[in-house]
Amino acid sequence: MVSPKKDLASVLVIAAHPDDEVLGCGGTIAKFAASGTPVHLAFLADGVGARGDAGQNLSPAEQQALDQRRAAARRAADILGAASVSFDDLPDNRLDSIPLLDITQRVEARIAQHRPDSVFTHHAGDLNIDHRRVHQAVVTACRPQRGHPVKTLLTFEVPSSTEWQPPGSGKPFAPNWFVDISATLAQKLAALDAYAQELRDWPHPRSRQGVEHLARWRGATVGCEAAEAFVIARHVQ
Known part of the structure; x- marks a missing residue:
């Protein structure tokens, strides 16, 4: 297990949709923030565009849903202690x-803005x-070139997406x-x-109980009350 370090410049969470950040690493965001490390949240897709008619122009109802989703993201960010939130407009x-x-x-x-x-x-x-495409884009943007600020790249799980991929259809x-998010699960x-x-x-799995049960199970597998689990893609010491 790892603990946030106060000497980190900043952390950047890049997610496809608002709510992915809480599902995947909400407790970790709160833990970094409590340690004094700035955490920046970036959402790339609008989160609602696929729910209505085809095309990227949102109907009034979709625009209202988008505004509500972004307001929810800001409230969640405040609860977790995130330093900033940004929204892009790619189609859901x-x-x-x-x-x-x-x-x-x-x-x-x-990455250029926050230098995480x-x-x-x-x-x-x-x-x-959308999750897979964001992953590809982040890995591409974080190519380990000389002078690149990103030293640690981690991928998280999102209930009702990560575990729903059948065996053999994608990377497990x-x-x-x-x-350890025992202190930040609440x-x-x-x-x-x-x-x-x-x-x-x-x-x-994307119920409140499902999310808590997953955190408790991930914690139990490593000997603590609650945890979030990641696959480490790269870490330069």
Whole structure:
């Protein structure tokens, strides 16, 4: 397990949609923030565009849903103690229709803005296409070139996407990096409540109970009350 270090310049969480950050690493965000490390949140897709008519122009109802989702993201960020939140406007569940270069350039802009030591993003094997495309873009933007600020790259799991990928259809999520969130689980769940409209009823994995049970199970596997699990893609000491 690892603990946040106060000497880190900053942490950047790059997620496809608002709520992915809480589901995947909300407790870790809160733990970094409590340690004095600035955590910046960047969302690339609008989170609602795929729910209405085809095309990228949002209907009035979709625009209202988008405004509500972004307001929820800001409330969640405040609960977790994040330093900043940014929103992009890529189409929800259609990132496979966007050239990878375009997505990568948006990620590169956030990295240039925040100069993070550590980046957290989606796992490569998620069922959700947006998650996979964001993963590709982040890995591309974080190529280990001389002078690049990112030294640690970690991928998180998102309930109802990571575990829903059938065996053989994608890379399995085999965590090898754990963060003890025993002290920040309550903040994670409170931040999750900000996204009440996105939650489902138990036993759906994206229910409040499902998220807590996963944190408890991840904790039990490494000997603590609650944890979040990650796959470490790269770490330069």
